[in-house]
Amino acid sequence: MDDGTRQVNGERGLVLRISDLCKSYVMGEVTVDALRHVSLDFFHGELAVLLGASGSGKSTLLNIVGGLDVPSSGKLFFHGKEITAATEAELTDYRRRSIGFVFQFYNLISSLTALENVQLVTEISEKPMPAEEALALVGLGNRLNHFPAQLSGGEQQRVAIARAVAKRPELLLCDEPTGALDFQTGKLVLEALEKVNREIGTTTLVITHNVSIAGMADRVIHLSSGEVTEDLRNASRLSPSELVW
Amino acid sequence: MLRRKLFRDLMHLKGQMLAVAAVVACGISVFVSMSSVRYSLEASRQQYYSRYRFADVFMQVKRAPEFYRESVGGIPGVASVTTRVIADVTLDVPGLDEPATGRIVSIPEYRGMAGLNDVFIRKGRYIEAGKSDEVIASKPFMEANGLVPGDRVGAVINGRKKELVIVGMGLSPEYIYEVQPGSFFPDNRRFGIFWMGRRSLESALDMSGSFNDLSLALTHGTSEKDILMQLDHLFRPYGSLGAYGRSEQLSDRFISDEIKQVGMQITILPSIFLGVAVFLLNIVLRRIVTTQRDQIAVLKAMGYSNEDIGFHYLGFAMVPTTVGSVIGTSLGAWLGRGLMNIYGDFYNFAELVYYFRIEDVALSVLLSFIAALFGAWSAFRKAVEMPPAEAMRPDTPVTYRPGIFQRESIRKKIPVPIRIIVRNLERRPLKAALTVIMIALSVAILVAGRYTYDVTDRMMLVEFSEKHREDVTIVFRDPMPFSVRYNIASLDGVLEHEYYREEPVRISFGHRSRRQSIKGVESAEGLQRLVDKDNRQVVLPTGGIVLTKTLADILGARPGDMLNVDFQQGRQLRRQVMLAGTIDEMLGLSAYMNLRDLDRLAGDGGALNAAYLRIDSSKAGGLYSKFKEMPGISGIMMLKALRKSFDELIAKSMNTSTVILTSFACILAFSVVYNGARISLSERARELTSLRVLGLSTREVSIILLGEQALLTGIAIPLGFLFGIGLSVLLSLALSSELYRMPLVFSAYNFIFAFVVIIIVATVSGLAVRRRLVRLDLVAVLKTRE
Structure with missing residues (x-):
């Protein structure tokens, strides 16, 4: 992670700079503004939670950050490089080297075992951790050869986390990672995320509409109607086991 | 309202539906053209015979x-x-x-x-x-x-x-x-x-x-x-x-054989095409019902009956087959007319009328209707039997097994994308096998289509260079004594000359008999040789008779049997001769003996009926002028001219049929590969998008999707070669007659051609699907539940 600690734009540990980002969708005759003039900086090792109601623009922001979508205006810099100006191939490369994704519905490859799902990513990464190690990190060291259909939802989501972190990404983007899970299982998943963030130092952005999760973050950002309405730092991070909802 | 849904859904699936329609159109057009051509040939012949009083005997x-x-x-x-x-x-x-x-x-x-x-x-x-x-x-x-x-x-x-x-x-x-x-x-x-x-x-x-x-x-x-x-x-x-009778009248025999051959083609090709259409409809419709299970649930919840819904999904089969049969019927009529024109080059009818009958149309509509029913049946049942509540729930997740990668040691060596491909195939072995068979059938049609080329090449080789090496054959008006050779030899420009006797007889064995002429040849290794359909030279033993294998089979005789020979002319003797051997020739029925043996058998001093000549081409002009004046000659044949005229005639018809067969096989292969990849794409859009999000490039994801089709195509090609050989065997059996036997001969070019065509077609259909893969909306796919 030496890249992440180097000087960027004169500020120590700046990983991601979001500058005056706007995104509007034209839906028939109506134009919907999903993001309005959003500017945010994220630093190395930060665990940030983005809160907001559905339609607040948080997923749109995450998709743009992850290189899945392009903004209507504004810029996005990753380690000083402008992602908003990248070509399709550069975006693929950006996702491949620097970004880890965790989705609400896991999106595992059903024809591959847990281990193979992780290997899918490690095979195309430059300095990955061993797939077994990534799975051990999320507490699935004993379920390596199970297929997704043989795993519970929480286990599947932890495989997804292992898959996301195995390539040692600089940025881990999680879209409602507990959205499809019950309370207990959700906690296990959050613990895995917290552990990865703590042990590897990956900058982590978690999208949720579950306010309780905010307690485990360094930083809590509120989004409403496409605008950042609050950007607060927690004095201390709670362990996921202490969370209640 | 359901009709409007059907229309919009069909428009959405137009690529796949057009592929099905195209396969149906091919099958129906072959059916309609061949069956109308057969009828037209029969009717034209019948009218011609009765109007111009063709004799019976x-x-x-x-x-x-x-x-x-x-x-x-x-x-x-x-x-x-x-x-x-x-x-x-x-x-x-x-x-x-x-x-x-x-x-x-x-x-x-x-x-x-x-x-x-x-x-x-x-x-x-x-x-x-x-x-x-x-x-x-x-x-x-x-x-x-x-x-x-x-x-x-x-x-x-x-x-x-x-x-x-x-x-x-x-x-x-x-x-x-x-x-x-x-x-x-x-x-x-x-x-x-x-x-x-x-x-x-x-x-x-x-x-x-x-x-x-x-x-x-x-x-x-x-x-x-x-x-x-x-x-x-x-x-x-x-x-x-x-x-x-008419059955032995040469001209009638050729036309009867032709009509029989056309008749064979009415069944073989259309069955293949309609079978593939059934298969395609089956996989496409099952996929539609699976993806629309929530819609089925909503419709049922709203009170639409099972019949309404069943017929709605049947519509997905009926529309493309109907479109296909309409196109196929028109194309068939057009092809039929074209074929009749080609027949007009071979056969000289007073009036060759092309009859396009309503019966053929009705039958083709019925056939495509049956294909639609068969193709839609399992999807229809699935849609009807699905209880609304279950239909609301997503389809149960599919369970995979380690399969052939059970062993860690094997698994480690295989890259993950390949494992994905192989496991997918392993999970639905029947679908994979059927896809392979369908592609193999397209390869087979290509191989069988070019097989006739190879047969013609072989025929040209055997008949015009291996078997016959003379330049000119002259037939004497009356049987000539041995001394005629001195006259011929004295002609300026004759390099080699060889003679034969042709004696009309009736050959019988047991209760079976046959009018036949025995050809007595001076030598079977000179200008004329005995060469079988596999281009092997056959020796003519002394003392016995050699028959074309088909003729021996007709008589039921085997080498070693004594045959009765009734001479029709001269002293009209009845003699016996041993069947010394058989020769599997491509054309006609023949009986060969050594000239001396035949003379002895006929019990006369010997006679010559014709001569094979090799001539000095620089002196051909002079020789030809002499032949034109010679009183004793009743017929002259030029081998090279015969070859040229046959070449021209055959080339036109062969090229046409090969172009048609090749395009149909391409349509078939394209439809199968394209539909297979489209369905894989629909089944796995989420998975593939996830991979894209994880950082796999479009190329890598395409490999996973199209690799499956490529692997199936790869397996299908050698299998298709085997099918093609099988289909050719079937053709050669179906088309062989007393006039004509097809040897099993395949040039390397045939297989290379089929290989290249299938690779091109598979690549094009793969690229068509890849375009869709590239356009997949990454965000939208991830938002949906499986």
């Missing part, structure tokens, strides 16, 4: 008195009798260096007296009584030589040179396939039929009051066999060559 004799016409007419069952005088003569055609051969057939001086085997006048007029030099010439000959009524042709009739004036262009049901006796291939420049007044021809041939050809029409229900026996008996003293 034929017989050639050496010379019989005219009064026998009365006695034959008195035989119960004989409706009418026509006697004729027929002679083969050498012709001198303006504009043609080489001599040609004409068959002169007598006709009544007055049109009103025309009997059986009447002549259809295409251009010009009928001959005028009393004008002994007037003739009608056959259309193919006139057209090939650019002759028009009023032109003159020189002929040597009975040793006398005569100038013939062509007054009309004619055609006859007797010569729909116009080939020189002893040949299988038409050479219209050098062989033609001429019709001449009976009296003029009689006097030219010194045949007054006699005839040498007899045609009979029988009354309905008469036993042909009885009549043949009576004729044979009656005309035995007059050098009869044996009476025969």
Whole structure:
């Protein structure tokens, strides 16, 4: 992670700079503004939670950050490089080297075992951790050869986390990672995320509409109607086991 | 409202639906074209035969008195009798260096007296009584030589040179396939039929009051066999060559074979295409029902009945098959008309009418309807039987197994994308197997399509260079003594000469018998050799007879058996000869003996009927002029010219059929590969998008999606080669007849061609699907639940 600690734009540990980002969708005759003039900086090792109601623009922001979508205006810099100006191939490369994704519905490859799902990513990464190690990190060291259909939802989501972190990404983007899970299982998943963030130092952005999760973050950002309405730092991070909802 | 949904859904799936429609269209068009062509050929022949009174029974004799016409007419069952005088003569055609051969057939001086085997006048007029030099010439000959009524042709009739004036262009049901006796291939420049007044021809041939050809029409229900026996008996003293029915009449035989062959094609190809259509509909519709299970649930919850929903999904099958059968029917009509034109080049009908029948249309609609039902059946059941509550829930997740990667050691060596591909195939082995079979069938059609090319090449090789190496064959008007060779040898330009005797006999074994001529050859290793369909040379043993394998089979005889041989001419001896061997030849039925053995068997001093000559090409002109004047020659054949004319004729029809078959096979392969990839894409869009999000490039994701199709295609190609060989075997069995046997011969080019075509087609269909893969909306797909 030496890249992440180097000087960027004169500020120590700046990983991601979001500058005056706007995104509007034209839906028939109506134009919907999903993001309005959003500017945010994220630093190395930060665990940030983005809160907001559905339609607040948080997923749109995450998709743009992850290189899945392009903004209507504004810029996005990753380690000083402008992602908003990248070509399709550069975006693929950006996702491949620097970004880890965790989705609400896991999106595992059903024809591959847990281990193979992780290997899918490690095979195309430059300095990955061993797939077994990534799975051990999320507490699935004993379920390596199970297929997704043989795993519970929480286990599947932890495989997804292992898959996301195995390539040692600089940025881990999680879209409602507990959205499809019950309370207990959700906690296990959050613990895995917290552990990865703590042990590897990956900058982590978690999208949720579950306010309780905010307690485990360094930083809590509120989004409403496409605008950042609050950007607060927690004095201390709670362990996921202490969370209640 | 459901109809509107059906329409929009179909528009959404138009690529896949068009692929299904295209396969149905191919099948239906082959069905419609072949079945209408068969009917048209049959009907045209039937009309031609009845309008121009084609005879039922034929017989050639050496010379019989005219009064026998009365006695034959008195035989119960004989409706009418026509006697004729027929002679083969050498012709001198303006504009043609080489001599040609004409068959002169007598006709009544007055049109009103025309009997059986009447002549259809295409251009010009009928001959005028009393004008002994007037003739009608056959259309193919006139057209090939650019002759028009009023032109003159020189002929040597009975040793006398005569100038013939062509007054009309004619055609006859007797010569729909116009080939020189002893040949299988038409050479219209050098062989033609001429019709001449009976009296003029009689006097030219010194045949007054006699005839040498007899045609009979029988009354309905008469036993042909009885009549043949009576004729044979009656005309035995007059050098009869044996009476025969239409089934042995050369021209009719060729057309009957052709009609039979067309009939075979009505079933084979359409079955393959409609079978593939059923398969495609099955996989496409099942996928539609799976992806629309929530919609089915909502519709059922709203109160739509199972029937409403079932028929709605049946509509997904009916629309493309209906579109396919409409296109196929029109295409079939167009192809049928085109094919009839090609047949018009081979067969000379007075009127070759293309009949497009409502029955064929009805049957094709019915067939495609059945295909739609079969194809839609399992999806229909699935949609009907799905309880609304279950339909609301997502489809149960699929369970995979480690499969062939059970062992860690194997697994480690295989890259993950390959594991994904293989596991997907393993999970649905039946679907994978069917896909392979469907692609293999397209390969098979390509191979079988080009197989006929290879057969023709082999036939050209065997018939025109291996078996025959002479330049010219001259047929003597009358049997010649041994000494004729000195005359021939003295001709300037003759390099090699070899002779044969051709003796008409009836060969029998047990209760089976056959009219046949035995060819007595001086040597089987000289200018003419015995070569079988696999291009192997066969030796001719002394003392026995060698028969074409098909002929031996017809007689039920095997090597070592003693055959009875009844000579039809000369002393008309009945002799016995041992079947020394068989030869599996491509064309016709033959019997071969050593010349000396045949002379001995015939019990005469020996005779020669024809000579094979190899000539010095620089002296050909002089030789040809001599042949044109020689009184003793009744026929001349030029091997090279024959080959050229056959080449031209066959090339046109072969190219057409190969283009059609190749395009149909391409459509088939494209539809199967494209649909397979489209369905995989729909089933796995989420998975593939996830991979894209994880950082796999479009190329890597395409490999996973298209790799599956590529692997299936890869397996299908060698299997398709085997299927293709199988289909060719089927074709060769179905199409072989007494006239023609197809050897199993496959050139490397055939397989390379099929390979390249399939690879191109698979690549194109893969690229078409890849375009969709690239356009997948990454965000939208991730938002949806599985």
